Amino acid sequence: MRKILYVVLDGLGDTPIKELGNKTPLEAALTPNMDKLAQSGKNGVVYTVGKGIAPESDIAVISLLGYDAHKYYTGRGPLESFAEGLKVDDGNVALRVNFATVEEDGKKIKDRRVGRNLTTEEATFLSKEINSKVVLTNATFEFKNTIGHRGILVIRAMHAQLSAWITNTDPAYDRQGVFGLAKEKFEPYVDTCKPMPGYEDSRPAIEAANLLNEFTLKSHKVLEEAAINKKRIADGKVPANIILSRDAGDHLPKFPPMSEHYKIKFGSFVEMPVERGIALLTGISIVDVPSSTGHPDVDYAVWAKIALQKLPEFDGLYIHIKGPDEPGHDGDFNKKKASIEAVDKYFFGNLLPHLKMKDCIMVVTADHSTPCKLKAHSPDPVPLIIAGGAIKSDKTLSFSEKAAAVGSLGEILGKDLMGLLIKLAKE
Numbered sequence: 001m002r003k004i005l006y007v008v009l010d011g012l013g014d015t016p017i018k019e020l021g022n023k024t025p026l027e028a029a030l031t032p033n034m035d036k037l038a039q040s041g042k043n044g045v046v047y048t049v050g051k052g053i054a055p056e057s058d059i060a061v062i063s064l065l066g067y068d069a070h071k072y073y074t075g076r077g078p079l080e081s082f083a084e085g086l087k088v089d090d091g092n093v094a095l096r097v098n099f100a101t102v103e104e105d106g107k108k109i110k111d112r113r114v115g116r117n118l119t120t121e122e123a124t125f126l127s128k129e130i131n132s133k134v135v136l137t138n139a140t141f142e143f144k145n146t147i148g149h150r151g152i153l154v155i156r157a158m159h160a161q162l163s164a165w166i167t168n169t170d171p172a173y174d175r176q177g178v179f180g181l182a183k184e185k186f187e188p189y190v191d192t193c194k195p196m197p198g199y200e201d202s203r204p205a206i207e208a209a210n211l212l213n214e215f216t217l218k219s220h221k222v223l224e225e226a227a228i229n230k231k232r233i234a235d236g237k238v239p240a241n242i243i244l245s246r247d248a249g250d251h252l253p254k255f256p257p258m259s260e261h262y263k264i265k266f267g268s269f270v271e272m273p274v275e276r277g278i279a280l281l282t283g284i285s286i287v288d289v290p291s292s293t294g295h296p297d298v299d300y301a302v303w304a305k306i307a308l309q310k311l312p313e314f315d316g317l318y319i320h321i322k323g324p325d326e327p328g329h330d331g332d333f334n335k336k337k338a339s340i341e342a343v344d345k346y347f348f349g350n351l352l353p354h355l356k357m358k359d360c361i362m363v364v365t366a367d368h369s370t371p372c373k374l375k376a377h378s379p380d381p382v383p384l385i386i387a388g389g390a391i392k393s394d395k396t397l398s399f400s401e402k403a404a405a406v407g408s409l410g411e412i413l414g415k416d417l418m419g420l421l422i423k424l425a426k427e
Helices: 032-040 057-064 076-083 120-133 203-225 227-234 273-281 296-313 325-330 333-354 414-426
Strands: 003-009 042-047 093-102 109-111 139-145 150-157 173-176 179-182 242-249 266-269 316-321 360-365 382-388 410-413
Touching: 003 057, 003 296, 003 333, 003 414, 032 333, 032 360, 032 382, 042 414, 057 179, 057 273, 057 414, 076 093, 076 150, 076 242, 076 273, 093 203, 120 139, 120 203, 120 227, 139 203, 150 203, 150 242, 173 242, 203 227, 203 242, 266 296, 296 316, 296 333, 325 333, 360 414, 382 414, 410 414
Parallel strands: 003 316, 003 360, 042 410, 266 316
Antiparallel strands: 042 382, 093 109, 093 150, 093 242, 139 150, 173 179, 360 382
């Protein structure tokens, strides 16, 4: 069986932008290495979760790894909490959270991500303030910051089970059943948490909603008085004075291990807690890589080197690169274009010359589209390349949304992709 090298570029997909000559950032970017892959292999598009769904990364990654998210997913909160070492028992409620900035009224959101400049040191200090000063009624909680403005929250009622069938306080995300979905448009106000439709009379859901609202209010008061936030204001920065919560779950997902599900041994390179949680819960090994320096020329070159070193130890490697997603959320198409070029030059440029393509199946795709115009995820399909092994070229000339849409692979659902890759690896 050939090795599988599975590269997912977070938020890669986009739509044409006038300032880029009506090209997407991917189409406008200089990507000779990914273009060469596209020319040597077959191309298509992927609906990672399903048509019409603008997925969050968690359900997209679960699907891309060959699991049916409709069957196994229990919310993003439990995935990230597990990855960060927080215990989630059945009947606890775990949530993914953001530090954010609200106006003086405590409701109108000024910045959902605290200007993207909240440091780990600042966030850690604020987390300690919340954990030491907020006390909930008949419940305990653990709050932990993860990366930048991001964090996790686990609430545990003292004498009752809680239900995760509750709405988000983060207005940028909705829920469709258990799935979290990014909204294309939203009103910038902190939402009040409520039981979801059909659970209005559920005591566990009512209690969970009340506790989350209590936490939101009390933590806001603590953050308003925090010395770190007063210093940020004095320095001309926005304060991290509210916690926005979303994607509640009340138990961990029970994935069949990858080794049993597909009879393969996979390793993974991941940057974010959600991908780490998915890897750990599916039995995929975590390949340790150095912490990011913030310099793509350094970080991507190191990842390429480690990928080449580690590939012989596994049947395949899953490599998730965050790069293009953040500038998509910020609406910065030039920065997104530059991010894509950096991935091509420093990751693929250091990887492909040393890879024996006949001995592996190389996959490049994305978990979702993050169009700069929307500053949010969209339901658009993402481009896909499969190259290497015995795969013959379908004469595609470049790697882009437009070129992939007419590739020979056509349209593929995310959950079907892993099975296809294993089949090709065995040919």
